[in-house]
Amino acid sequence: MADWTALADAELVAAAVSGDRAAFRALLERHYDRVHRLAWQLTGSRADADDVTQDVCCTLVEKIGSFRGEAKFTTWLCGIVYNACRDLRRRKRSFGAFTERLAVLAGLSRGPDGRDLYDAMWLKSAIARLPPAYREALALVVGQELSHAEAAAILGVAESTISWRLHEVRRTLGAQAGATD
Structure with a gap:
């Protein structure tokens, strides 16, 4: 088994594009926290960040082959996260806040927990x-x-x-x- 931690992103990407699942997994593990952190910063919600991160991980399976190395992998990945957050905002606008409230009332989804409320207040106080x-x-x-x-x-x-x-x-x-x- 290869020591994936010693390899640069470009080497992991090349191995992942060639079909090496372990390299792809190592790449995801290396950048998962970055993806989630950016998604949370852009959406302001842990739940939305979780959804975006899951979408990005799934999308990465399809898009990894299109990485041409013209930018750093992290820059390219941040672009994917940014686009996923923008797409989420569009979807949320199309469904509206009413459907979210209805889902919470019907017990189909959880409302924000105390951490979300505290984090949102802190974040909003600085950048609202x-x-x-x-x-x-x-x-x-x-x-x-x-x-x-x-x-x-x-x-x-x-x-x-x-x-x-x-x-x-x-x-x-x-x-x-x-x-x-």
Whole structure:
């Protein structure tokens, strides 16, 4: 059995594309927490992050062969997570909040637990007033430690746009912090 932990992502991807299930599993294990963390940062909900992470893992089986190595694997993977979160938002809008409340009332799904409520309050206190474009840039650069160029590639904007958005985040949050002093 190979020591997958010693291999770089590119080597794991090559082995996974060749059909090596153990390499694919090692790749998923290495990046699972990153996928979940980004999904949680973008959705603000553990339940949604769980759903997105599961979708990304399933999608990765199909898409791993399309990874061309033009960007780092982690950048490419963050792009998949970002798109999955965007798709989730679209689906949620189409079904509406009514169906979610109905499912909880009917006992078909659980409502948010105490951790979700606490985490959501904490998260919202820091970023609630930020426009979505600012939150997305913040999640990719700060939360996922991607470069401005990598975040720009994922979001389909210029690198200078990412820099400007992060400047605006600092300015806005600084103003909010100053208002509460």
